[in-house]
Amino acid sequence: MTPAARVQAAIELLDEIIEAARGQGAPADRLIVNYFKQRRYAGSKDRRAVRQLVYDAIRACGPIPPSGRAAMLRLAESDAAIGEAFSGTPHGPVPIEPGETAAKAGIAPQWIAEALAKSGITGTEAEALLGRAPLDIRVNALQTSREEIVLPVPGEPLAAPNALRFEGGTGVLQWDAYARGLFEVQDHGSQLACIAAAVQPGETVIDLCAGAGGKTLALAAAIKNSGTIVAADTVKRRLAQLAPRAERAGASNITEVLLDPGKESEMLSEWAGKADLVLVDAPCSGTGTWRRNPESRWRLTPNRLDKLVAEQARLLDIAAGLVKPGGRLVYVVCSLLDHEGTDQVEAFVERNLAFEARPIDLPRGRAHGHGHRLTPHNDATDGFFIAQLGTV
Numbered sequence: 001m002t003p004a005a006r007v008q009a010a011i012e013l014l015d016e017i018i019e020a021a022r023g024q025g026a027p028a029d030r031l032i033v034n035y036f037k038q039r040r041y042a043g044s045k046d047r048r049a050v051r052q053l054v055y056d057a058i059r060a061c062g063p064i065p066p067s068g069r070a071a072m073l074r075l076a077e078s079d080a081a082i083g084e085a086f087s088g089t090p091h092g093p094v095p096i097e098p099g100e101t102a103a104k105a106g107i108a109p110q111w112i113a114e115a116l117a118k119s120g121i122t123g124t125e126a127e128a129l130l131g132r133a134p135l136d137i138r139v140n141a142l143q144t145s146r147e148e149i150v151l152p153v154p155g156e157p158l159a160a161p162n163a164l165r166f167e168g169g170t171g172v173l174q175w176d177a178y179a180r181g182l183f184e185v186q187d188h189g190s191q192l193a194c195i196a197a198a199v200q201p202g203e204t205v206i207d208l209c210a211g212a213g214g215k216t217l218a219l220a221a222a223i224k225n226s227g228t229i230v231a232a233d234t235v236k237r238r239l240a241q242l243a244p245r246a247e248r249a250g251a252s253n254i255t256e257v258l259l260d261p262g263k264e265s266e267m268l269s270e271w272a273g274k275a276d277l278v279l280v281d282a283p284c285s286g287t288g289t290w291r292r293n294p295e296s297r298w299r300l301t302p303n304r305l306d307k308l309v310a311e312q313a314r315l316l317d318i319a320a321g322l323v324k325p326g327g328r329l330v331y332v333v334c335s336l337l338d339h340e341g342t343d344q345v346e347a348f349v350e351r352n353l354a355f356e357a358r359p360i361d362l363p364r365g366r367a368h369g370h371g372h373r374l375t376p377h378n379d380a381t382d383g384f385f386i387a388q389l390g391t392v
């Protein structure tokens with residue numbers, strides 16, 4: 001493909017991504033894969049270059065752009081080579097019309113940028129939300145250690161004791177050590193959130209929003225396969241990924257519970273008031289993961305955020321009923337909006353007088369409100385808010 005044809009392909013893809021974001025359709029990554037399935041003539045270099053153009057344009061536009069072409073014109077303002085592609089050559093974009101405008105720049109749609117600013121995320125902190133994420137792994141302490149593991153490329157040791165960092169895009173899933181369960185891909189921030197849970201061997205742990213089990217597996221390793229971990233979620237397709245991962249990792253103390261939405265407490269009643277730890281890794285807006293999914297900021301609406309905040313509060317109250325006297329609840333969101341973080345915890349302790357927010361001691365991050373905050377700028381992790389709620 002010529003450089004101009006690559007720019008035109010990126011414009012077409014951006015049109016699809018914008019439409020999907022407006023209608024809550026397929027994520028950008030899937031649309032890119034589908035696009036190239038129908039265009040086998042594009043080689044791997046073309047695919048990589050187009051993908052890069054698409055993601056650079058997504059990052060460059062704050063609000064949802066009116067069109068893929070307007071998004072690419074925004075990128076052209078900082079890259080003359082892209083501007084030159086608008087010359088009307090075959091397969092390339094038609095020339096720029098007089099008065100044609102580029103999409104708006106910025107960190108995010110205005111209302112989200114304002115909510116972030118109210119939460120203390122401005123300037124370089126806000127810009128870093130759209131940086132490029134490295135690739136972190138968690139060495140599986142059930143099978144090996146960071147010192148013993150042998151990998152094709154040496155990773156950079158991080159503050160979490162089992163964390164190693166590689167350049168983004170490193171093909172770690174093709175490594176033999178992955179197939180043998182010696183490590184899992186997990187952001188350093190997620191690993192630190194699991195450390196905040198401070199599990200001890202023999203404990204009864206409920207991972208209320210286990211998803212595909214990323215944190216469940218870290219907790220199983222920390223608890224050294226003793227005690228019990230209940231991994232619960234409402235989405236079968238996510239929870240179904242846990243069993244094969246657990247088998248590969250050698251984690252043998254996990255019980256899965258597929259929950260019906262609205263019947264969570266009923267379905268977990270055998271553990272009511274019995275858990276040493278309940279982890280609530282709640283569904284959230286994901287503002288801390290824009291490095292990986294920059295277009296997700298175009299999908300969030302005030303109404304969707306309100307619904308998420310209400311669901312987080314409901315899940316926290318369900319979790320409170322599962323914690324035993326003297327036990328603890330750890331609340332995690334990969335968002336930096338205070339609505340979903342410290343404000344949520346403040347409202348929880350007002351509703352649940354048996355709980356108090358406790359300080360968290362981690363090698364990275366800072367205290368923020370009623371919890372602890374990790375950010376891409378300050379900590380080189382995804383953005384997280386973590387709170388530990390102990391019974392008084």
Ligand SMILES: C[S@@+](CC[C@H](N)C(=O)[O-])C[C@H]1O[C@@H](n2cnc3c(N)ncnc32)[C@H](O)[C@@H]1O
Nearest residue numbers: 208209210211213214215233234235281282283
């Ligand atoms: C942030 S994700 C969890 C990620 C997972 N803990 C990990 O480390 O990979 C939030 C999860 O909450 C689940 N969820 C949403 N509503 C729920 C509910 N009412 N009860 C339990 N889980 C729920 C979602 O299906 C999703 O898997």
